[in-house]
Amino acid sequence: MSEKNRSKIKWRFKSKDGLELFAHSFPSKNPPKAIICLTHGHGEHLERYKNLAAALNDADYSMIGFDQRGHGQSDGPRGHTPSYETLLDDIEAFLAEVDENYPDLPRILYGHSMGGNLALNYALRRKPKLLGVIATGPWIKLAFEPPAVKVFMGKTMDKIYPAFIQASGLETAALSRDLEVVRAYEEDSLVHDKISARLFVGMYESGLWALENADEFSLPLLLMHGSADRLTSADASREFAEKVGDKVKLKIWDGFYHEIHNEPEQADVFKTIINWLEKL
Template structure:
């Protein structure tokens, strides 16, 4: 399939530059926007993008502020809605460029929070959400264990690599990738804690949603997804837990099944 790839800097709502990549097939069937997790970047989603592209979907992916090639203090947020409003900007660009095409948002881990929060606040701006091991709750206390009174610029080393996937090649590549952050800040955890609290208190999420989670995820507990599933207002909602899989289900042995599940789910809603 013929492919057009565009890599560019776009301005966020506050003027900060975000790095965005767009992959466009000849005749797009729908738009998918990918929001990645903490301490990584959108380039790690090339394989996911290819699977979506092969099914005729136009894919937008971007580096979150303070991540990858985007501007901003590394691994830092100063308000709980920054991550959501950056996604809002990408969705608006995708909508302007693709009138008449349905928009589906795919969020992983921290990016899953951004997607869930965005769809709760702006339900008319997307037709559905896919959440991979999403931080829609914080049952393990990964974010909330950082005190709100700590200096927001306090740095914590990135020790995620060994808990992301059981694939040693992916782990080695993650460690060697210079665009993956070596640290994150207290500010990121503090603001995500506040954001997740707000999301938990607001159960009005009503869009079609596909929740996918790894059974042995030790970074975002599967109960985060089961709780979110039980509490939201969506009538069209599906939850699948993949057995014997860690946090990056798209990099586990089930990765082809994961993407088959995703593409079929989208196609059934076109």
């Protein structure tokens, strides 16, 4: 890896439809064994994963992430996407940026929550050349079934006014048992609680699609979820893993909330991730 590539830490790149997206590299001090490519959850941004990046760096893995459109320091209306496929196109553009910075190194796609939904669907639909996939607390299904009338209204608005924005209603206390994590989230100026009809319907339907097609998942997969997650469904992750079969390592963390990487026992989570990476 050249010194030029080492120095590219924060930059912006263009999406397929011309939007500027913000990327951030967290390089390891030693030559990296592989690149962990991060896709974050809804309403948040990649800078919230510095603790994960530090643990990966200590194990000689570099991490690169990007703020999804409408999130963090990337452009676009907050909480909206023109289509679900556009989000997959953004991941494709991001992975091209990773290749430019770290040519010839293996890549692992890591997605949390909404990012977990996208990572699973990207692997299923685009058949990328990846060493593996990590999904934590993926939005395959929500931990609660949305009221039928809300789903109906979402689908109706998606057809007539897809950019219609509502508050997500996220229960911030359900993110982590660490109250400091919750406080920092609530005070973070880059966090938002907006979600459009198009984004909600796309995520909702693609989660169900991924579950129906999970038996076609062909890459090594580390799938982890907190058993006490009140935001996304741990049972859906169990069902997904059962359909994938031998290619998946499933870990349900007893009593953990949604952000398992931000729980008091995060060191154990990072150790599990690194042990899995070492066996690829």
